Amino acid sequence: MTTALDPIQVMKQEVARAAAARVSSGMVVGLGTGSTTAFVIQFLGDRLKSGDLKDIKGVPTSFQASVLAKKYGIPLVTLDEVETIDLAIDGADEVDPQKNLIKGGGAAHTREKIVDALAETFIVVVDSSKLVDRLGSTFPVPIEVLPMAIAPVSRAVVKLGGQPELRMGVRKDGPVITDQGNMVLDVKFSHIDNPAELERTLNNIPGVVENGIFVGVTDWVLIGEIKDGQPIVREM
Structure with a gap:
């Protein structure tokens, strides 16, 4: 278990937990790629295992997401099998004040854009280091x-x-x-x-x-931060 000695990991876990809590039974969920969304997939698996969540289906955005979903017992479907995606959860490499993103640090941005754009609601999960005033300032x-x-x-x-x-x-x-x-x-x-x-x-x-570059796709950004030594999650 990650300890408070690694604040970035703690922030990622807290923001992932907050995002996973927004998934309801019966949903089709877009499963993003990367270190923060890996925690989301883990927490969704925990909720399924405990019976807190039932009958969800995952649409993976990468081989990594697919492997993790299988590991944590999330049933997977393809875009051929579903009409809509209720909710997609994914990370980002940069987020600007207009909720525009740069993604693709994990080279999965093509599939991510397809899934995230199809979702009724798209939630981005990041730690505060990913916030920028202008896209392209820290990440190509x-x-x-x-x-x-x-x-x-x-x-x-x-x-x-x-x-x-x-x-x-x-x-x-x-x-x-x-x-x-x-x-x-x-x-x-x-x-x-x-x-x-x-x-x-x-x-x-x-x-x-x-x-x-992802423009006009994001509905919510959940940001993990450390405040007074404690991890908090705020919305944008």
């Missing part, structure tokens, strides 16, 4: 790209003022490969004045599958 924009198009997409991104870098594997030689078999360019922009416009522009480059 991840772009999923077909492997054959890496060079032309990189050139197009440079023309837009971005600095693209091919994401490389950690403890693996070669680039990161997404669950769809594509590659990821991490693009640093000096400033993003209009996130919605940049999101559209990037997705219009031939060879781009999806990018990590």
